Amino acid sequence: MSKKTILTLVGSLRAGSTNLQLAEAIALNAPEQVDVVIHESLGNIPFYNEDIDVEGQVPAAAAALRAAANEADTILLVTPEHNGTVPASLKNAIDWLSRPFGAGALSGKPTAVVGTAFGQFGGVWAQDEARKAVGIAGAQVLENVKLAVPGSMVRFAEVHPKDDAEVVEQIKGVFDALAEAPAAEAA
Numbered sequence: 001m002s003k004k005t006i007l008t009l010v011g012s013l014r015a016g017s018t019n020l021q022l023a024e025a026i027a028l029n030a031p032e033q034v035d036v037v038i039h040e041s042l043g044n045i046p047f048y049n050e051d052i053d054v055e056g057q058v059p060a061a062a063a064a065l066r067a068a069a070n071e072a073d074t075i076l077l078v079t080p081e082h083n084g085t086v087p088a089s090l091k092n093a094i095d096w097l098s099r100p101f102g103a104g105a106l107s108g109k110p111t112a113v114v115g116t117a118f119g120q121f122g123g124v125w126a127q128d129e130a131r132k133a134v135g136i137a138g139a140q141v142l143e144n145v146k147l148a149v150p151g152s153m154v155r156f157a158e159v160h161p162k163d164d165a166e167v168v169e170q171i172k173g174v175f176d177a178l179a180e181a182p183a184a185e186a187a
């Protein structure tokens with residue numbers, strides 16, 4: 001069986017991001033037939049602007065994101081919550097991936113959302129908003145994939161998520177749910 005690629009976009013730009021760490025733990029726990037690629041540098045992508053989204057002239061960081069998303073079998077957003085919603089850097093990435101309208105990299109692409117946030121619900125508002133946005137962008141939203149870890153900054157202050165047995169168990173549940181998900185729809 002050929003390997004499946006999951007492209008992970010992290011909704012925090014912080015070097016010490018607990019969501020980046022969660023993405024690392026997800027990559028480390030991937031089944032053998034799955035490659036998890038963590039896309040670096042969402043922070044280098046300019047704010048979406050139709051004036052600069054011109055064929056042949058798309059900013060390099062946005063073009064690289066689109067290429068990576070096109071190549072991936074599945075997209076996994078790993079995000080905290082910022083003021084009850086999706087952090088701007090991640091929303092910007094979603095906007096770039098949503099265009100050209102009807103034919104963006106998210107069209108028909110299986111897409112799941114997980115993450116950790118400081119609040120007691122682990123950022124579920126942001127996750128729901130992210131699902132809504134990618135769904136509007138045409139993605140096939142994998143609603144059955146759920147993981148929201150509360151208390152990010154405290155829980156992972158001393159322990160990396162890869163060494164947190166409960167989180168590792170939950171990550172296995174994420175891969176089980178991903179394995180049950182249908183393949184990409186035709187765009």
Ligand SMILES: Cc1cc2nc3c(=O)[nH]c(=O)nc-3n(C[C@H](O)[C@H](O)[C@H](O)COP(=O)(O)O)c2cc1C
Pocket residue numbers: 011012013014016017018019020080081082083084085116117118119120122123152153
């Ligand atoms: C601008 C800002 C807004 C935030 N708003 C929320 C929020 O609405 N809900 C929440 O649970 N945490 C909120 N937090 C706390 C983040 O969830 C917490 O800092 C998280 O660990 C950030 O993710 P990171 O560790 O991957 O950078 C906010 C943090 C920042 C910087």
